[in-house]
Amino acid sequence: MDDFLTAFLNVEIVREAWPILWQGFLYTLALSAITVPLGMVGGVILALLSTAGPRGIRWAAAAWTDLFRAIPPLVLLVFLYAGLPFAGLDVGAWGAVAIGFFLNTGAYYGEVLRAGIGSVPRGQVEAARSTGLSQAQALAHVVLPQAVRNVLPDLVSNTLEVVKLTSIASVVALPELLFQARQAQNATYNATPIVAAAIAYFLLLWPLVRLISRLENKAMAGR
Amino acid sequence: MPVSADAPRPIVDARGLWKRYGALTVLHGVDLSVAERELVFIIGPSGSGKSTLLRCLNRLEEPDDGSIHVDGIELLSPKTDINAARRRIGMVFQSFNLYPHMTARQNVMLALRKVLGKSRDEADSIAAAALHRVGLGERMDHHPAQLSGGQQQRVAIARAIALEPRVMLFDEPTSALDPELVGGVLNVMRELRESGMTMVVVSHEMAFARAAADRVVFMADGQKLEEGPPAQIFGDPQHERTRAFIRQIDRH
Numbered sequence: 001m002d003d004f005l006t007a008f009l010n011v012e013i014v015r016e017a018w019p020i021l022w023q024g025f026l027y028t029l030a031l032s033a034i035t036v037p038l039g040m041v042g043g044v045i046l047a048l049l050s051t052a053g054p055r056g057i058r059w060a061a062a063a064w065t066d067l068f069r070a071i072p073p074l075v076l077l078v079f080l081y082a083g084l085p086f087a088g089l090d091v092g093a094w095g096a097v098a099i100g101f102f103l104n105t106g107a108y109y110g111e112v113l114r115a116g117i118g119s120v121p122r123g124q125v126e127a128a129r130s131t132g133l134s135q136a137q138a139l140a141h142v143v144l145p146q147a148v149r150n151v152l153p154d155l156v157s158n159t160l161e162v163v164k165l166t167s168i169a170s171v172v173a174l175p176e177l178l179f180q181a182r183q184a185q186n187a188t189y190n191a192t193p194i195v196a197a198a199i200a201y202f203l204l205l206w207p208l209v210r211l212i213s214r215l216e217n218k219a220m221a222g223r
Numbered sequence: 224m225p226v227s228a229d230a231p232r233p234i235v236d237a238r239g240l241w242k243r244y245g246a247l248t249v250l251h252g253v254d255l256s257v258a259e260r261e262l263v264f265i266i267g268p269s270g271s272g273k274s275t276l277l278r279c280l281n282r283l284e285e286p287d288d289g290s291i292h293v294d295g296i297e298l299l300s301p302k303t304d305i306n307a308a309r310r311r312i313g314m315v316f317q318s319f320n321l322y323p324h325m326t327a328r329q330n331v332m333l334a335l336r337k338v339l340g341k342s343r344d345e346a347d348s349i350a351a352a353a354l355h356r357v358g359l360g361e362r363m364d365h366h367p368a369q370l371s372g373g374q375q376q377r378v379a380i381a382r383a384i385a386l387e388p389r390v391m392l393f394d395e396p397t398s399a400l401d402p403e404l405v406g407g408v409l410n411v412m413r414e415l416r417e418s419g420m421t422m423v424v425v426s427h428e429m430a431f432a433r434a435a436a437d438r439v440v441f442m443a444d445g446q447k448l449e450e451g452p453p454a455q456i457f458g459d460p461q462h463e464r465t466r467a468f469i470r471q472i473d474r475h
């Protein structure tokens with residue numbers, strides 16, 4: 001038991017690694033604050049193009065979405081970071097993360113939002129148009145608010161996955177939580193920093209998990 | 224075009240409307256003219272093109288051929304701002320199509336704010352007046368889900384009339400309602416008619432047609448087969464299809 005505590009839950013090690021872990025935690029927050037909005041913007045654009053665009057554009061948006069859902073995000077990130085420089089294009093670690101998440105998470109948010117838009121009966125758009133609202137106004141005021149509400153549990157779930165996925169930024173040497181935990185582990189020869197990182201993720205994401213459950217229960221009750 | 228008192232310009236003037244869905248021709252060169260303050264009733268078997276005709280009149284459907292003037296505006300011209308034109312044409316749907324995430328008041332206010340550009344206060348008082356007019360003054364802050372079908376349809380009417388349209392189109396406004404809720408909606412339509420609103424109504428409410436319509440149009444297979452005053456269409460129909468249709472309706 002003592003061995004277990006020494007290896008995994010060593011208070012002394014936590015104290016020692018605290019500053020670097022805390023910095024990693026802040027990086028993870030910053031990465032989330034960048035990748036979630038970027039993914040949502042990408043998702044809204046894709047959802048709009050694939051539902052309200054002309055036929056050719058709709059098809060292209062669907063193909064784009066398929067492509068970036070099929071490519072593993074880690075592969076995409078490594079390609080952007082380590083592959084693009086061979087074409088003389090160095091976007092850097094932050095650039096690679098921003099572009100990669102925009103492409104990957106955008107495709108996922110796009111699918112969720114597309115389903116939400118599809119859940120709004122067509123008659124409501126016709127009613128809105130019949131009062132003189134433009135297509136864009138009908139989307140903004142009638143369709144999107146309901147679309148978002150109808151798929152809110154899925155949107156929050158997706159956000160949860162995006163925050164977890166920020167840990168892949170460690171492979172391009174961005175000092176986020178996992179990266180810093182590995183550094184601390186190497187410096188202390190102890191697994192406690194990894195456990196501390198897991199606990200930090202849990203504390204950060206558990207409220208979101210609860211929120212999803214509540215939203216899902218509410219959606220079920222509403223049905 | 225000279226305008227004289229005895230030949231007023233029609234509010235709706237549709238000529239030679241053709242509409243096809245692939246190989247299926249739904250409208251075969253239909254004409255429809257509606258004078259100011261007139262209530263035209265359209266009847267006919269299911270699938271005869273009544274909804275399609277009505278939906279062409281505000282360009283929710285694009286006719287393949289023909290011309291439509293509403294209040295003097297050439298509706299099908301590419302130069303026409305269709306969103307501006309649609310403010311003059313109110314439409315009420317069988318399935319109400321209220322916005323479920325908004326209260327009754329907000330349903331009515333949306334186009335007042337976004338299309339007519341009214342201030343919030345102004346839109347609010349116009350919406351309140353429209354909802355009072357349809358008998359829902361007490362229910363303005365309810366959401367559609369908290370209203371009966373009849374009340375929802377009255378909100379939909381309020382949403383349309385708040386924009387002060389020149390003509391109102393009704394597509395089977397009472398067909399989705401429980402029988403005991405039909406009367407409330409018809410009363411609102413009757414009141415509208417008495418206030419001088421120009422109306423085109425697709426409906427199976429023959430008693431209402433007899434009492435309120437100026438003219439009844441019978442459609443079958445995408446064509447206007449017969450039209451005339453209600454007494455003539457219901458009492459002495461000329462066309463065999465009309466006779467058969469009215470016999471069948473009367474049996475219900």
Ligand SMILES: Nc1ncnc2c1ncn2[C@@H]1O[C@H](COP(=O)(O)OP(=O)(O)O)[C@@H](O)[C@H]1O
Binds near residue numbers: 249267269272274276
């Ligand atoms: N969007 C559409 N695509 C294909 N066929 C349609 C469409 N809308 C209507 N139709 C067809 O057009 C015909 C007339 O329909 P409609 O105007 O709704 O008739 P009514 O309102 O008189 O019942 C029907 O045969 C219907 O199936």
Ligand SMILES: [Mg+2]
Binds near residue numbers: 273274275395
């Ligand atoms: Mg119909």
